[in-house]
Amino acid sequence: MLLAGVAAYHFSARVGLAALRADTRHDLDLLATAVDGSVTRYEHLPSAVALSSEVLRLLRAGKDEFEPLQPAANHYLEQLNGFFGGLAIFVLDVDGTVVASSDWIYSDNLLGQNQKLRSYFQAAVRGAPDRYYAIDETRNEAGYFFAHPIRDEGQDWRIVGVAVVKISLSELERRWMPRDEPMLLADANGVVIVASVPEWKYTVLRPLSGEVAAEISAARRFADQAIRPFPVTLDATGSGVAALVSFPEAPTLVGGRRLKARDFVVETRQLSGTGWQLVTFADLRARRADALTDAALGAAATGCVLLLGLFLHQRRRTLKSRAEAQALLQKANAELEQKVSLRTADLTAANERLRAEVAERERAEQTLRAAQDELVQAAKLAVLGQLATGITHELTQPLGALRTLGGNAIEFMRRGDQATAQGNLQIMATLVDRMGEIIDPLKTYARKSPARPASVDVAHALRNALFLLDQKLRRAGVDVDNRCEPGRALAWCDQNRLEQVLVNLIGNAVDAMGESPVRRLRLEAEAGGPGRLLVRVIDSGPGLSADALAHIFEPFFTTKPVGVGLGLGLAISQDIVRDFGGELSAANHTDGGAVFTLDLPAAGENHA
Incomplete structure (x- = not known):
């Protein structure tokens, strides 16, 4: 009975610890997501400040113009900060002096302070x-603090200042106060910056290196706060092994609530957006009490089994062999019926779970398909936005001619010259048809519709893509060599989706040739394997590096400068082509530059 009790205690303790860690990890994941989201949602706010005309005018101003322009910049920052609810938004010049701030109305504002020793300023002023x-x-x-460089377009994008957003972490502390278990948040250096136990704030989880300690001291990052070691040694690496700690005395939470426990299980999460560490401490007392209860029950159950065994042994000696055989037969029959019932129940439950999983997968696939269609439509509308200037230019001249011809026709009709008026009206009809030819490809391209595979002339799709990008090709001075003849290359796909892929590939090729002395774009289509068609887009740019080739189709990977592209175009294009039953690949051309190849199913009898 003693051995059974010890075994039950250890088993129950292991199971309880595993369940406690699972619950703690779940709560920690939810809290880490909330903390990371509440902090990182402000990271793009400084870039909005950098786009403000009031801020740019202030940074460009000389000494005589500075004071008149400063109030407008202060009011703009005050309104922006009031909308987002941060502590302060301020702007520094290249010397680190605060020239505009949202807290200008307060007596202890930041205006005129110099923060050139702050590492965020030093990093931002370097770009x-x-x-x-x-x-x-x-x-x-x-x-x-979030810091972002401010670049002046009128001065060749030179850095003229730094935009800084300051937010408070007090909201995170308020969320943790009602909790009955300690928690803390440490920065990338291991310094605790938020804690539900006040004594832990500004302690360090691991020893600081000499360089980090010198930087913190020189920049007075924590003002006069002394950085102390944490009361116990933590394995805050997130290695996945259960870490148990015991404090010298029970921690006291915010509000003076002293806990009764001193022994805890430690769980740690790294916040990807900030580099911080989130650490929770789970109380072990309830699990240990459950383990002791299970040990007592195990010992008692073992004693009952032993007594029952002695009773049955004595009974078997007194029963006759026939009665013993009958009893054994009844017992075996009951056990068999129980096993069959349990097995049937298990199979029924497994079948229900399988049906639920199949239904969930079908719903997930439908949701994924809808999200992909929305992402494809958003990419098309983004391209149309880039083409708006060129289309406006194409429509301006026919509209001006229509106005002039309409006025002339009215004058000729007033004079009775019907023949000349009729000629003007015929010219106007021709111009209207020309405008329709310009607008019709845009309407077709912008239409949101599900993919319906059909026989598509690749030459027609290429012509529409080149028409949409005509102004961009002209401005870039690109020589287009279109070797795809109408009626020679027919693919089995959706024409609207194929045009979107071609627009993305051609637009990327034009961007890649921006610094090349020779800008030549070659388009060609030829038969591949049986039932396949190969369409190639070849540019004369610098080509693709080995690293770019390895990650070119990954979402959010881009070789363009920051702010120019999101890195989604090629990933979306690859998904579209795969929906056709094709494949999109990239390589470096033997004559220089990059080549993107569309391997599409050819239209034929199998698709009739």
């Missing part, structure tokens, strides 16, 4: 956006 946790000595107020 790299940065984020930083520190204590503002002016108000003795902790905050998280």
Whole structure:
């Protein structure tokens, strides 16, 4: 009975610890997502400040123009900060001096302060956006800073200042106060910046290197706060092994609530968006009490089994062999019926789970398909937005001619010259047809419709794509060599989706040839294997590096400068081509430049 109790205790303790860790990890994942989202939602706000005309005019102004322009910039930052609910938004010049701030109305504002020693300023003024946790000595107020360089388009995009957004982490502390178990949040250096136990704030989970300690001291990052070691040693690496810690005394939470427990299970999560560590401490007392209860039950059950065994042994000695055989037969029959019933129940439950999984997969596939269609339509509308200037130019001349010819026709009709008026009206009809030819490809391209495979003339799809990109090709000075003849290459796909893929590939080729002395775009189509058609887009740009070739079709991977592209065009194009039963590949051409190949199913009898 003692051995059974010990075994039951250890087994129950292991099971309870595993369940406790699973519950803690689940809560930690939810909390990590909430913390990461509530902080990183401000990271794009400094770039919006950098686009403000009031801020740019202030940074461009000389000494005589500075004071008249400063109030407008201050009011803009005040309105923006009031909308997003941060602590402050301010702008620094290249010397690190605050020239505009949202808190200008307060007496302890940031205007005129110099923050050139802050690492976020030093990084941003070199052109790299940065984020930083520190204590503002002016108000003795902790905050998280987002910094972004401000570039002046009128000065060849030279950096003329730095936009900074400061947010408060007090909301995170308020969320943790009602919890009955300790939690903390540490920065990338291991310094605790938010904690449900006040004593833990500004302690360090691991020893700081000399370089990091010197940087914190020189920049007075935590003002006069002393950085102390954490009360216990933590394995805060997130290795997946259960880490148990015991504090010298029970921690006291915010509000003076002292816990009864000193032993905890530690779980850690890395926040991908900020580089911080989120650490939770789960109380072990309830699990240990359950383990002791299970040990007592195990010992008692073992004693009952032993007593029952002795009773049955004595009974078997007194029963006759026939009665014993009958009892054994009844027992075997009952066990068999129980196993059959349990097995039937297990199979029924497994069948129900399988049906539920199949239904869930079907719903997920429908949701994924709808999201993909929306993403494809958004990409088409983004291309149409880029083409708006060129289409406006194409329509301006016919509209002006229509106005002139219409006025002339009215004058000739008034004079009785019907023949000349009729000629003007015929010219107007011709111009209207020309405008329809310009607008019709745009309407077809912008239409949101499900993919319906059909026989598509690749030459016609290429012609529409080149028409949509005509203004971009002219401005870039690209020589187009279209070797695809009408009626020679027929593919089995959706024409609207194929045109979108071609527009994306041709647009990328034009961007890749921006710095090339020779800008030549070659388009060709030829038969591949049986029932296949190969369409190639070849440019004379610098080609693709080995790293780019390895990741070219991954979402959000792009070789373009920051802010120019999202890295979704090729990923969307590859999904579209695969829906046709084709494949999109990239390589470097033997004559230089890059070549993108569309391997499409050819239209034929099998698709009739």
